[in-house]
Amino acid sequence: MPKEYTYAEAGVDRETRTESKAALKLLEPTFKFSRYGRLIPLPYGKIFPFDDKYLDFQVEGVGTKVLVAQLADKYDTIGIDGVALVVNDVIRSGAKPLSIVDNIHAQVSDPGLIGELMKGIAKGAEESECVVPAGEIGDVAEVITGISKRKSFDLIVACVGELERYNIIRGDSIEASDVIIGIESSGLHSNGITLARKVLFKQWGGKYDPFETPDGFNRELIYEVLEPMKIYVKPLLKVAGEMGIKGAVHITGDGYAKFNQLAKFSKGIGFEFSNFKPQPIFNLIQQTAPEIKGTITDEEMLRTFNMGWGFALILNKSEKDAAIDRIEGTGLKAEQIGKITDNGTNVACYKNKKILLQ
Numbered sequence: 182m183p184k185e186y187t188y189a190e191a192g193v194d195r196e197t198r199t200e201s202k203a204a205l206k207l208l209e210p211t212f213k214f215s216r217y218g219r220l221i222p223l224p225y226g227k228i229f230p231f232d233d234k235y236l237d238f239q240v241e242g243v244g245t246k247v248l249v250a251q252l253a254d255k256y257d258t259i260g261i262d263g264v265a266l267v268v269n270d271v272i273r274s275g276a277k278p279l280s281i282v283d284n285i286h287a288q289v290s291d292p293g294l295i296g297e298l299m300k301g302i303a304k305g306a307e308e309s310e311c312v313v314p315a316g317e318i319g320d321v322a323e324v325i326t327g328i329s330k331r332k333s334f335d336l337i338v339a340c341v342g343e344l345e346r347y348n349i350i351r352g353d354s355i356e357a358s359d360v361i362i363g364i365e366s367s368g369l370h371s372n373g374i375t376l377a378r379k380v381l382f383k384q385w386g387g388k389y390d391p392f393e394t395p396d397g398f399n400r401e402l403i404y405e406v407l408e409p410m411k412i413y414v415k416p417l418l419k420v421a422g423e424m425g426i427k428g429a430v431h432i433t434g435d436g437y438a439k440f441n442q443l444a445k446f447s448k449g450i451g452f453e454f455s456n457f458k459p460q461p462i463f464n465l466i467q468q469t470a471p472e473i474k475g476t477i478t479d480e481e482m483l484r485t486f487n488m489g490w491g492f493a494l495i496l497n498k499s500e501k502d503a504a505i506d507r508i509e510g511t512g513l514k515a516e517q518i519g520k521i522t523d524n525g526t527n528v529a530c531y532k533n534k535k536i537l538l539q
Contacts, residue, residue: 186475188485191376195435195484224352224428224442225273228344235346237276240339241266246374249406251332252384252391256294258409260301262371263338265410266433268309269492272417273429275350276342278309283316287334288325290318294332301409302338309414311340348421352428355447355521359427360501361454363518364508366491368460370410372433373485377406377462380470380477388469397461405462413492416508416515420494424504428495432487438538441527443495452538454519454529458489480536483529490518 189195212220217230228235243262250259260283268278283302285295295318306313325333369377381387381402389395391403398405413431420426428443440452463486470477482488496504501517508515527538 184475185481186376186380186470186477187481188373188376190474191379193375221349221351223274223349224446225270225431228274228276228349231343234343235274235276235349237271237274237342237344238339239267239270239342240337241270242335242337243371244374245378246371246407247334247336249374249378249382249403252382253403253407254332255404255407256297256332257300258407259336260298260303261305261409261412262301263336264302264305264309264311264340265412266371267338267340268305268311268342269410269413269431269433271340271342272414273350273431274342274344275348275417275421275426275429276344277418278311278340278342278414281306281309281311281313281338281340283313284319284337284339285317285334286319286321286325286337288320288322290320291332294334298334298336305409305412308412350421350426350429352443352446355427355443355450355495357450357521357523358498359495359521360498360517361452361519361521362494362496362501362504362508362515363432363456363490364413364416364492364494365411365458365514366432366460366487366489367411368408368462369406370433370487370491372436372487374406376477376485377466380466380473381406386473388473395465398465411491411513413513416511416513417492417494419507419511420496420504423507424496424500426494426496428493430493430495432491432493436482436484436486436488436538437529438484438527440493441539444525444527449523449525451522451524452519452527453522454531456516456518457529457531458516459486460489463488479531479534480538483531483536483538493518495521 220227392401529536
């Protein structure tokens with residue numbers, strides 16, 4: 182029997198990452214410098230007051246998806262990913278993104294590369310209605326290495342958003358019988374890429390040539406992986422402006438285990454997921470793994486990838502249909518993907534079995 186292959190073995194150890202986050206406590210003494218009042222802790226971060234409003238400030242990087250962009254020598258979509266990652270994090274609190282800035286570290290600040298990255302950033306900013314007042318480019322050849330000196334880089338994007346106190350999505354009023362609505366993803370997005378690369382592409386020990394088109398796909402595999410992340414600003418704000426959102430989750434790293442954070446704010450709740458619509462790329466990863474590395478379990482898939490839904494909202498059951506209508510009015514598909522329970526567990530009903538995601 183082939184061994185189980187995990188995200189940790191691919192190079193991303195969740196336990197070590199969690200231990201590292203303990204160091205964030207060292208930042209708590211800085212909270213006293215908040216000039217307009219106390220910070221408000223939320224399930225996925227903290228917001229701070231500014232005058233009569235609150236600000237949500239987030240920062241994200243596109244991770245090893247830059248390696249896939251290098252392999253394809255295609256850089257006009259990776260900027261969209263940078264914007265999407267951070268604005269989708271900002272809206273979890275109910276905030277409207279105001280502004281983004283980018284930070285590019287490169288071996289060499291190649292004009293062609295930077296121009297392509299800016300195309301993606303501009304497109305993402307347009308879709309999320311954000312101003313981009315500034316950015317930073319650093320030439321750090323001794324830090325950034327890669328397959329091409331002029332095309333090796335890392336991309337970080339930061340975003341600040343604003344919200345009123347009465348619009349804060351606190352995550353503290355979720356109760357049994359509430360529904361979980363999922364909004365479609367575009368595929369892998371920018372999460373689990375390390376695992377996907379090492380299973381799929383020969384360059385990292387996987388099965389396929391990057392420009393090969395596997396059975397069932399209508400384009401080269403590398404472009405399937407490079408498909409940029411969906412931006413959920415418009416559907417989230419549309420729903421938030423008309424009904425009460427109790428919780429919002431950007432389904433990224435840790436997959437559906439990420440919902441467990443909400444249980445720290447609404448005590449005693451549990452989650453039951455019963456509707457997954459994984460795009461073919463997810464099935465390809467899981468089916469290919471035994472030929473190359475080892476079996477990837479269903480649990481590992483659900484704890485690593487979005488499996489078809491990139492963002493989720495939790496609302497009262499009576500608002501489900503209206504919320505889905507509002508989301509689909511912005512051009513994205515949405516469905517109920519689960520419900521809130523009172524048993525304190527996180528269970529996915531997947532492939533005719535129940536999987537515990539604690």
